[in-house]
Amino acid sequence: MILHDLTPGMHPRRVRIFMAEKGLSIERREVDAANNANSTAEFLKLNPLGRLPVLELDDGSAISESLAICRYLENLHPNPPLMGQTPQEAAHIEMWTLRMENNLSRPIGYLFMHSSDFYKSRLKQVPPVAEWAKEQAFQTMEWLNIELAERTYIAGESYTMADIVAQCAFVLGKAVGVRIPPEMTHLTRWFATVSARPTARA
Numbered sequence: 001m002i003l004h005d006l007t008p009g010m011h012p013r014r015v016r017i018f019m020a021e022k023g024l025s026i027e028r029r030e031v032d033a034a035n036n037a038n039s040t041a042e043f044l045k046l047n048p049l050g051r052l053p054v055l056e057l058d059d060g061s062a063i064s065e066s067l068a069i070c071r072y073l074e075n076l077h078p079n080p081p082l083m084g085q086t087p088q089e090a091a092h093i094e095m096w097t098l099r100m101e102n103n104l105s106r107p108i109g110y111l112f113m114h115s116s117d118f119y120k121s122r123l124k125q126v127p128p129v130a131e132w133a134k135e136q137a138f139q140t141m142e143w144l145n146i147e148l149a150e151r152t153y154i155a156g157e158s159y160t161m162a163d164i165v166a167q168c169a170f171v172l173g174k175a176v177g178v179r180i181p182p183e184m185t186h187l188t189r190w191f192a193t194v195s196a197r198p199t200a201r202a
């Protein structure tokens with residue numbers, strides 16, 4: 001297997017942390033997206049959307065979408081579980097993962113896409129979209145701060161995929177002015193906890 005990677009990217013980081021949590025080592029191939037190596041005909045055969053990460057399998061097929069890659073790795077290597085073991089746990093963790101994807105990671109991603117130099121030549125940047133996305137992210141943070149008063153991690157007392165999605169969003173957030181205000185004490189505590197894991201810098 002080969003993981004086609006983009007080291008600074010939010011979505012590839014999810015997969016690297018996930019792999020590190022599982023103790024997996026998979027060959028990595030860095031794609032020079034800054035110089036458009038992700039829009040060559042060869043790369044588009046792997047992912048017609050030209051996005052990273054992509055996991056190329058030994059039979060030549062490819063899986064893109066970071067959550068789908070993690071699901072595949074979870075099925076191959078169930079321990080330690082990061083997506084739940086019983087149907088109820090799995091659904092609960094998926095619910096929180098999707099909430100983090102839709103309400104935190106996506107707005108922070110939009111903020112980056114509509115304000116960064118990296119995306120300037122890749123899409124039509126719309127500054128009000130960036131502004132709206134930033135507000136959405138802060139609204140989610142306020143809610144998450146209240147939720148985290150009740151438990152250690154986002155989906156309960158164990159570290160899961162939902163935490164990985166959220167922590168990677170905040171890493172990108174730092175680059176675009178989304179920082180957790182110290183008065184959000186529960187969210188601050190959670191971010192310090194997940195950032196202290198040995199896998200956080202994978």
Ligand SMILES: N[C@@H](CCC(=O)N[C@@H](CS)C(=O)NCC(=O)O)C(=O)O
Nearest residue numbers: 009010011033051052053065066067
């Ligand atoms: N939904 C996809 C999003 C992938 C994505 O947007 N990747 C970004 C990096 S974080 C990318 O490849 N950007 C390069 C480009 O748009 O040219 C996933 O979860 O994998």
